[in-house]
């Protein structure tokens with residue numbers, strides 16, 4: 001199998017099911033986190049020595065209608081706070097980061113005018129699980145709906161007939177997924193701590209789970225139905241057994257206790273972790289949204305699936321998946337939990 005770190009990125013705008021057209025849920029999440037964004041920027045500016053330029057990083061920006069949404073919000077918030085304080089707005093330099101496979105040309109072609117305010121955009125291609133910026137250079141880090149993607153599938157997971165954690169797996173599968181998340185998230189935090197200035201802030205939003213049990217239906221159902229769809233394609237003889245057994249998604253839904261523990265262990269000494277992890281629930285409940293959910297998952301996983309199975313099964317797999325999700329939603333609501341974390345560099 002190709003390394004998932006190299007193949008996982010959202011579908012480009014020219015794809016039949018593009019991320020650009022299937023990112024409305026992410027927009028809702030961004031709108032819900034706006035008050036956090038405002039409070040954090042206000043707190044950061046109030047404690048910071050005035051600087052001519054504030055440097056911002058948006059990690060996992062993707063290509064689509066949401067790419068510039070956080071940047072526009074940040075520009076508006078900084079401008080308004082400065083107007084209210086009767087001081088001059090600093091210039092903003094915003095680094096948009098994602099994996100090198102995304103279409104950065106489309107991103108650069110769609111830079112908005114920011115109402116004439118001074119905001120300079122740069123693209124930074126690379127994994128956020130590595131160093132991306134010079135030491136002590138960034139004031140504010142934002143990342144939305146990206147950190148639940150692992151750098152790779154955890155090694156040695158014995159979940160042959162499942163693509164993710166499931167009740168039927170041996171317990172070491174969920175442990176291996178958590179360990180991979182712990183490694184990845186600690187690396188992310190460590191590298192950002194090197195790159196950020198003292199007093200800098202981070203706002204991180206990602207998919208999580210509300211229940212401590214990692215095999216709970218709330219977080220595993222979406223991949224359980226995907227597994228069912230893949231096994232349907234397998235029963236038609238369209239994919240081979242060893243490919244099905246070796247396919248796993250590099251994804252993890254942490255609970256807030258796990259996130260808190262990793263942050264506290266990583267930053268025992270030099271970070272101040274604000275106690276404001278919160279949960280926002282989005283509930284899928286309309287059976288007609290089976291197609292919408294399938295399209296959302298397709299827009300973010302197609303490259304991963306094609307690299308493992310080839311592209312001939314994609315339509316078949318996702319029409320099965322839409323049907324399974326639709327049936328599931330007609331008798332059961334599925335909650336999606338979002339974890340919001342705010343961290344200050346001491």
Ligand SMILES: C[S@@+](CC[C@H](N)C(=O)[O-])C[C@H]1O[C@@H](n2cnc3c(N)ncnc32)[C@H](O)[C@@H]1O
Pocket residue numbers: 008009010023026027030059060061062063066067097098099102126127128129143144145146149150151300
């Ligand atoms: C679901 S999209 C979220 C996009 C956008 N931030 C939003 O809120 O709508 C997740 C993005 O994270 C990117 N991503 C995943 N793993 C990454 C990594 N290790 N480094 C940088 N970007 C990554 C993917 O390529 C994808 O564009």
